Amino acid sequence: MTDTTGTLDEALQRLHASGPERGGWLSNHAPMAVEALVRHGHAPVVHRWLDRYRAKLEDMPAPHSPVTPANWREALGDPARIADWARFFEREVTERPWREVLATWWPRLLPGIAGGATHPVIRTGHAVRTLLTSEETAPRRAELAHALGYWAARHQPLPPLRDLGPALTAAAALDAVPPVPEQEGGIRARLAQLTAVPRWGGAPDPEAALALLTELVTAATHRYATHGHGEPVMLVHAATAPNAVLRTLPALPRALWASSVAAAWSASAAVTAAYTPSEPVPYRAVPLIAEEVFERAAAHGDDHTIKFTDTALDVGDPQALAAAARSIALNPPAF
Incomplete structure (x- = not known):
């Protein structure tokens, strides 16, 4: 991605005064959506999209107390420390190379990949993709x-x-994931009901990790075409969360790749268990063009739909494009 317009940096600067959540736990999807829009050639609509999204933004919460290399463990998993953590990592990526920071923190954060309904790892994947493929700013x-x-x-x-x-x-493996008993309430209540999942992926060597993650992202994206109606918003994360890990892998030491596959599988399986419908619907194959599908997603405007379509274009085959079209049909337009 080469953003000669400067739009992405402008958008990120607008957004960094905002917190990553609103209403207590709903995620701010704007940084991820604008990255996808710019990447796929829709930079001219980004600021207008942000103007409309502004009502869903809240200011960054007030800081509590600084996170430091000595006390970070006690702050881990504490949502009241969101601003403290943001300031900590801002210092980290200013003082050290970002790849070094990522390599240090990835294994510490990976066990909590399902936290925040997987949005934090998805946001990380978008950020890393940008740093890997464009100018570092x-x-x-x-x-x-x-x-x-x-x-x-x-x-x-x-x-x-x-x-x-x-x-x-x-x-x-996704087909064999048992649904949680009570398909009600938010994702935290649903994930608390998880008891068992199939084993998939094993402990791959680094050479196999990329292929396994690609297989998982493809399978989860394809599955949305037939199962997305179970919960059209939440089920996109069964694909976008492992794709975030796949996007991050090239920036990580190879010694971390096997554990990354296992975590990606746990996230995809957890979302599948939480929201899978009782019955699939038929998948209908129709000719679709990738650029036109993303154009429809951008016009639709829904942040989850934009991000899922971005992942579907990574997969790129007819069923993935059909799944993206299905997300456009199932999710309500944003504006």
């Missing part, structure tokens, strides 16, 4: 800091899960 480093700070504040490990036995493919 202060607003782009700051975006990584805010993403990691959000993740640290909402860090929440899943409960211990019983192994249901191996699944040969990611698609088969």
Whole structure:
């Protein structure tokens, strides 16, 4: 991505005065959505989109007390420390190379990948993709800091899960994930009901990790075409969360790749268990063009739809594009 307009940095600077949440726990999706819009050639609509999204933004909460290298463990998973964590990581990425910061904190944060309904890791994936593929600027480093700070504040490990036995493919593993008993309430209440998941991915060597994550993202994206109606907003995260890990992998030491596959699987399986419908609907194959599908998503304006379509374009095959079209049809337009 080469953003010669400066739009992405302008948008990120606008957003960094805002907190990562609103209403107590709903996520601010704007940094992720604007990154996807700019990447796919829609920079001219970003500021107008942000103007409309402004009503969903809240100021960054007041700081509590500084997070430091000595006390970070006691602040981990404390949402009251969101501003403290953002300031901590802003200092970190100013004083050290961002890849070094990421490599230090990735294994610390990874066990809490489901925290914040997986939004923190998704935001991290968008930030890392930008830093890997475009010029490194202060607003782009700051975006990584805010993403990691959000993740640290909402860090929440899943409960211990019983192994249901191996699944040969990611698609088969997702199909074998048992739904949680009470399909009601928010994601935190649903994830607390998780008891068991199939085993998939194993402990791959680094050479296999990229292929396994690609398989998982593809399977979860395809599955939305037939299962997205179970909860059209939340089920996008079964694909976008592991894709965030896939996007981050090239920036990480290879020694962290195997654990990244396992965490991505746990996140995708958890979201699937929380919202999977009782029955699939048929998938209808129709000719679609990737650029036109994203154009429709951008015009639709819904942040989840934009992000899911961005992931579907990464997969790029006909069923992925059909899944993106399904998300456009299922989710209400934003404005």
